[in-house]
Every structure is written in structure tokens, then in C-alpha cells.
Amino acid sequence: MYIPPHFSETRPAELARLIAQHPLGALVTQRPQGLDAEHLPFVFDAHAGACGRLTAHVARANPLWQECAPGTPALVIFRAAEGYVSPGWYPSKHEAHRQVPTWNYEVxxxxxxxxxxxxERFVRALVGRLTKRHEAAQPQPWKMADSAPEFIDELLGAIVGIEIEVSALVGKRKLGQNKAPRDRLGAAEALAAQGNAALAQAMRAAGLSSTSS
Incomplete structure (x- = not known):
């Protein structure tokens, strides 16, 4: 991934936050038929190993767990806030007409x-963690104990766990840091007005972090 210095994100806590808030990752591996990708919700333990550990599960019917030998190189892509940015949202465009369309994003x-x-023990614990996390916001969170044990046992038998020891986390936050503050904030306001509050807030915050660094 090409990363100009002003778009680079290297802070471990910020990278962990982006993964935690956007846990659906695209797992890319080399398979017998070529490159392939699986889209899976991951749990990230930032304190395991040198760079953290990712865990997820796949259906037993999914050939990934049989086709990938232990130690297979893997890449997991987590996409956070993103959206199109029109040049018309930059105040300077209307003065000098030296702006073009772009796409801002965090990844x-x-x-x-x-x-x-x-x-089975690994998978049961993983499903428990995923459930606890993603049900937390529900008025009455579902838990595995709500279902008959034999039903849960059957479902757990139909999935296989995967684990990825992370060797490197590479972050990119393309949020208009290379633009004048009034242009970046003007684009953020337009995004917010269109309903993309997440990207708008990230762009505003990027200005604060660059000021304090």
C-alpha cells in the first residue's frame, strides 16, 4: 500500500481502535486456485505477541481451513470511514480552480x-467473545446460554477457528491532511451534511492531531 508520510498512521492505540470499531476484515490468502478473500468479523488482542493477534472463524464447509497450511502468509484489510470528496466543497476551488475530486478513507x-x-474450546470461547461484544448494545443481549446446549454444540461443530499472529500493522488515514485547514473543514462540513458523519469527524480530528504533533 502506497502511503505518503502525511497519511501514515503508526500509533498502535489508534490502529487498534480502528480495528475494534470496524471488525469486519477481508482476509486475503494465496490458495491453490490463486488469491482469495474471506470477509470475517475478527477479535483483535493488541497485547498478544509483538504486534497483536487476530482470531475469527469460518464455516467447516469453507475450504480455507484445509487449503491453507500452518504458517500461510495472510493479509487482513480493515476499512473504516470512507467517502467521495467533491472539489466544490473546498473554498479555495472557487477562487483558484486548482482542486480535483478525491476519495478520503481510513484503512x-x-x-x-x-x-x-x-x-471446540477455542471456538466456543471465540464465539462467546464475539457475542458479548456485539450484543452489548442490545436492550436484552443474546447469549449462548439462551439456546439449548445441544443446539449450540451442533453449531459450534460446524465452524473452525483461525488465528493470525500479526507481524505488522500498517495504517493509512487519507483525511485531507495535505489541504489547507479551511478546505479540509469545508469538505468535512459537506460530508456531515450528506450524512457521512464518521468521515467528517475523522477529518476534523485529523486537523487537531496534526496541530498537537
Whole structure:
């Protein structure tokens, strides 16, 4: 991934935050038929190993867990806020007409090696963590104990765990840091008016972080 210095994000806490808030990752691996991608919700443990550990699960019917040997190189892509930016949103465009369309976004690439965990205890604990996290905002959070044990056992038997020891996290936040403050904030206001509050807030915050750094 090409990353100009002003778009680089290297802070571990910020990279972990982006993954936690956008846990659906695209897992890219080399398979017998070529490159392939799976879209999976991940749990990221930032404190495991040198750069953290990612865990997820796939259906037992998915050939990934049989086609990928232990230690297979893996790339997981986490996409955060993103959106189109019109040049008309920059105040300076109307004065000098030297702006063009672009796309702003935040993304994290996690590099590592894949391990298959065909282990009922591992899978049960993983599903418990995923459920607890993503049900937390519900008025009455669902938990595995709400269902009959034999039903849960059957479902757990139909999935296989995967684990990725992360060797590097690479972050890019393209949020108009290369623009004049009034242009970046003008674009942020237009995005907010169109309903893209997440990208608008990220662009505003990018200005604050560059000022304080």
C-alpha cells in the first residue's frame, strides 16, 4: 500500500481502535486456485505477541481451513470511514480552480501468518467473545446460554477457528491532511451534511492531531 508520510498512521492505540470499531476484515490468502478473500468479523488482542493477534472463524464447509497450511502468509484489510470528496466543497476551488475530486478513507492492513484452530474450546470461547461484544448494545443481549446446549454444540461443530499472529500493522488515514485547514473543514462540513458523519469527524480530528504533533 502506497502511503505518503502525511497519511501514515503508526500509533498502535489508534490502529487498534480502528480495528475494534470496524471488525469486519477481508482476509486475503494465496490458495491453490490463486488469491482469495474471506470477509470475517475478527477479535483483535493488541497485547498478544509483538504486534497483536487476530482470531475469527469460518464455516467447516469453507475450504480455507484445509487449503491453507500452518504458517500461510495472510493479509487482513480493515476499512473504516470512507467517502467521495467533491472539489466544490473546498473554498479555495472557487477562487483558484486548482482542486480535483478525491476519495478520503481510513484503512488498516494487518500482516501475519495463519493458524487453523479446529478446537471446540477455542471456538466456543471465540464465539462467546464475539457475542458479548456485539450484543452489548442490545436492550436484552443474546447469549449462548439462551439456546439449548445441544443446539449450540451442533453449531459450534460446524465452524473452525483461525488465528493470525500479526507481524505488522500498517495504517493509512487519507483525511485531507495535505489541504489547507479551511478546505479540509469545508469538505468535512459537506460530508456531515450528506450524512457521512464518521468521515467528517475523522477529518476534523485529523486537523487537531496534526496541530498537537
Amino acid at each position: 488498516v492492513h494487518a500482516h501475519g501468518r495463519l493458524t487453523i484452530r479446529d478446537d
